[in-house]
Amino acid sequence: MKALFAAIDRSIELFVAAIFMAMVVIGSWQVFSRFVLNFTPSWSEEVQIFGHIWLVFLTIPIAYRRGAHITVEAIRRIMSPWMSKGLDVLIELLWVGFAIATAYYSYRVSLVTRNSVSPGLEIPMSYPYYGMILGSVYLLFVVIRRFAGELPTPDPDELPPEATRL
Amino acid sequence: MITFLLTSLLGVMLLGIPILISIALIGFVGMAMLPDVVMPLFAQKMFGQLDSFTLLAMPYFILAGSIMTAGGISKQLVDFARALVGHFRAGLAHASVVGSMVMSGVSGSSTADASAIASILIPTMKQSGYKPGFAAALIATAGTMGAIIPPSMTMVVYGAIAQVSIGGLFLGGIIPGILIGIALMITIKLYTYHPAYPELRQVTARFDLCALWRSVSSAWSGLLAPLIIVGGILSGVFTATEAGAVACVYAFLVGYFVEKKITLSKVPDILVDAAITTSMVSGIIAVSGPMGWVLSYLQFDGMVLSYVSTLSTSPTMILFILAGVMIVLGTFVDSLIVLLVFAPVAVSVTKTYGLDPFQVGLVMVICNQIGAVSPPTAPLLFITTSIAKTPIDQTNRHVWTFMLAETLVLMLVILIPGLSSWIPNYFLK
Numbered sequence: 001m002k003a004l005f006a007a008i009d010r011s012i013e014l015f016v017a018a019i020f021m022a023m024v025v026i027g028s029w030q031v032f033s034r035f036v037l038n039f040t041p042s043w044s045e046e047v048q049i050f051g052h053i054w055l056v057f058l059t060i061p062i063a064y065r066r067g068a069h070i071t072v073e074a075i076r077r078i079m080s081p082w083m084s085k086g087l088d089v090l091i092e093l094l095w096v097g098f099a100i101a102t103a104y105y106s107y108r109v110s111l112v113t114r115n116s117v118s119p120g121l122e123i124p125m126s127y128p129y130y131g132m133i134l135g136s137v138y139l140l141f142v143v144i145r146r147f148a149g150e151l152p153t154p155d156p157d158e159l160p161p162e163a164t165r166l
Numbered sequence: 167m168i169t170f171l172l173t174s175l176l177g178v179m180l181l182g183i184p185i186l187i188s189i190a191l192i193g194f195v196g197m198a199m200l201p202d203v204v205m206p207l208f209a210q211k212m213f214g215q216l217d218s219f220t221l222l223a224m225p226y227f228i229l230a231g232s233i234m235t236a237g238g239i240s241k242q243l244v245d246f247a248r249a250l251v252g253h254f255r256a257g258l259a260h261a262s263v264v265g266s267m268v269m270s271g272v273s274g275s276s277t278a279d280a281s282a283i284a285s286i287l288i289p290t291m292k293q294s295g296y297k298p299g300f301a302a303a304l305i306a307t308a309g310t311m312g313a314i315i316p317p318s319m320t321m322v323v324y325g326a327i328a329q330v331s332i333g334g335l336f337l338g339g340i341i342p343g344i345l346i347g348i349a350l351m352i353t354i355k356l357y358t359y360h361p362a363y364p365e366l367r368q369v370t371a372r373f374d375l376c377a378l379w380r381s382v383s384s385a386w387s388g389l390l391a392p393l394i395i396v397g398g399i400l401s402g403v404f405t406a407t408e409a410g411a412v413a414c415v416y417a418f419l420v421g422y423f424v425e426k427k428i429t430l431s432k433v434p435d436i437l438v439d440a441a442i443t444t445s446m447v448s449g450i451i452a453v454s455g456p457m458g459w460v461l462s463y464l465q466f467d468g469m470v471l472s473y474v475s476t477l478s479t480s481p482t483m484i485l486f487i488l489a490g491v492m493i494v495l496g497t498f499v500d501s502l503i504v505l506l507v508f509a510p511v512a513v514s515v516t517k518t519y520g521l522d523p524f525q526v527g528l529v530m531v532i533c534n535q536i537g538a539v540s541p542p543t544a545p546l547l548f549i550t551t552s553i554a555k556t557p558i559d560q561t562n563r564h565v566w567t568f569m570l571a572e573t574l575v576l577m578l579v580i581l582i583p584g585l586s587s588w589i590p591n592y593f594l595k
Contacts, residue, residue, distance in 0.1 A: 017437035020229065027226065027411025031404050045219050048407075052225060053216045056452060059438075059445035060186070068442055069184040070450070072500065072543065076182035087182055094187045101194060105209035112206075128213060 005145065009065065012138060016058050023051040046120035050128045057102075057135025061142045064095065065151060095143045103136035168464050171196050171457075172507075176499060185500055186449045193456030200463065208456050215455030216448060219407055221326040224447065226410025227317045229440040230417045231273040234388060236436055237421035237428055240282040242385035243268045249381040253373040256366040258291050259304055259354045266308035267347045268385075270315035271392025276535060280309025280546045284553040292554070295365035299560025300357075302550035303539075306561070307568035308350055309546050310535035315343030317395055317410065320505065320531050323451060325406075327458075327509040328516075330523045332406035333399040334590035335531070338524035340396070341585045342532060342575060349571040357567075387420040400593050447502070454506045467510040471518060481519035485526070485580045488515060489533045493573075496537015500545075505534045525579065528586035532576045539565055539572075 030044040063069055076084055106129045114126035145151045171192050178188040193211075197203050247265035254260045262283055269279045284305045291301040313320040316336035325332035358366045382389065394416060395409045404412060421428035428436070461467075474487055488511070495504045508530065516526045538546045541562045551561045579585050 013438045014434060016441045017434040020225070020437045020441050021433075023222070024226065024229065024411050024414045027222070027408060028415045031408045031412055035403065048222050049217055049219055052222055052448070053213065055225070055441055056216060056445045056448040059441045060449045062438070063442045063445050063449070066442065069186055069446055070500065070502075071182055071184045072179050073182060075180055079182075091183055091187065094183065094191060098187055098190050101190075102209060102212070105206045106213075108206040109209045109213070128217075129209065132209060132213065 054131030061139040099140040106132040190453035196460035211455035223407040225444040227274040230413035232440040233417035239388040246381040246385040249378040274317035276312035279312030284550040298554040298556035302554040302561040303564035306546040306550040337590040338586040492533035497540040501537035522587040
């Protein structure tokens with residue numbers, strides 16, 4: 001089971017890397033195409049925007065898994081261990097709530113937007129929302145694994161400092 | 167209701183709930199409390215917040231910075247800075263400022279700047295007798311140039327929310343960014359006269375033109391990157407977002423073919439690491455969509471503006487008040503949140519008082535960065551202090567002088583609009 005979970009995690013990471021790579025290639029192609037071929041593709045901006053949305057919602061769970069989300073730790077440091085443990089449970093429950101709310105409401109919006117077509121790519125406007133749904137489902141999957149003790153709670157002090165904020 | 171939402175936000179964030187979840191929670195609760203709101207708007211507003219081409223500049227510059235850092239550019243840029251100003255009195259301190267300045271042209275992130283420069287220079291500074299708190303405070307403050315000298319993630323966030331040209335903000339940041347560097351170097355110079363800092367009066371190196379040339383030839387790829395980005399935007403060849411994509415390709419080509427420090431097997435992990443940093447910031451921007459919508463529905467910006475108008479009608483005074491409020495809030499709350507909450511207020515101020523949008527944008531970004539080094543909630547100080555392995559009190563004791571220098575530059579930016587608006591208005595019109 002552990003190997004399967006690890007394979008899923010790695011597949012999602014590679015998928016995110018592929019999206020990011022495609023965004024960069026298309027963004028550079030846009031400049032090259034405009035200046036060298038005198039032609040601006042109508043779809044390139046939209047692909048990058050939708051790619052960014054997929055990338056963000058698929059990577060929120062990866063960042064969660066690695067404990068990279070920005071948190072103010074000042075008060076936690078002076079909490080008693082049981083209060084800190086209670087706060088951890090509350091935080092996990094809020095993540096579950098966020099994942100369910102995002103998945104459910106994105107699905108509701110996608111039902112409405114699937115009939116409208118994006119101007120550049122000419123695809124249903126529900127497609128970017130599918131990234132939000134997929135990302136939220138994966139987030140739920142990861143949070144449940146942490147609840148079940150399959151994933152350790154990361155120590156915020158062990159994070160690389162450059163990976164924490166702007 | 168606004169007071170309830172904003173105090174709740176402050177409360178849950180200070181409690182230690184991740185900022186992304188805190189903002190999403192307040193946005194969700196706010197929407198649920200409003201009558202006649204259909205809740206799928208929660209997802210739609212998150213989508214709407216990311217449905218922006220200009221915002222794409224952020225992941226691109228994050229990735230370009232990651233690729234260049236993986237190629238070892240930080241060390242080369244610091245060597246260049248040491249060869250350039252290392253022969254001054256307090257040469258290492260001056261080199262940390264110049265190093266941050268040139269690094270700013272590559273990374274676009276104050277955190278990346280501060281951690282890269284601190285991890286290279288603080289051990290050497292400590293060996294040379296520098297007080298660790300002094301070194302940590304100086305490098306943290308110098309790191310703020312990362313968000314002011316182009317490219318800048320903070321400007322991308324502000325520009326995308328406030329609908330201000332990001333290319334223009336980038337160009338507007340050149341003069342204030344350089345002024346901050348000069349102000350910090352003057353502060354170091356003043357420290358050299360202080361009897362308690364004899365280590366700053368030492369001259370540890372001699373100027374060597376050959377060494378400078380060697381460092382330039384080694385760091386050329388990093389030094390050229392900001393010229394390509396700024397030059398491309400100035401000449402209208404590409405937008406800020408496209409500049410980010412081009413910077414990624416440039417960084418990869420240099421790292422792979424010229425420096426040969428990046429292998430294809432490393433690429434997926436570099437992309438994933440950059441995606442994580444992106445999601446942490448873009449995720450917060452996305453969830454600020456519902457909260458921002460609730461605040462705007464409740465006319466938060468109008469309320470702040472009408473209150474501020476009762477204090478003064480002078481545009482300059484209004485900017486001073488806005489800056490003061492942002493800095494004070496930034497000392498207690500994460501400065502990204504302050505920026506997200508106050509960006510719509512800044513837009514209203516700009517329109518109502520006929521201010522230059524680039525000047526207001528720069529004031530917002532500089533305040534945001536001063537907030538990031540003002541204790542007790544000062545992430546940049548935490549990073550450099552942990553690298554310096556010194557008590558945070560020691561860093562806090564020194565940071566005020568450097569913050570004062572940066573605040574003086576902020577006051578100049580408020581009093582002289584041309585410092586931030588001349589370059590963008592001249593080249594982008």
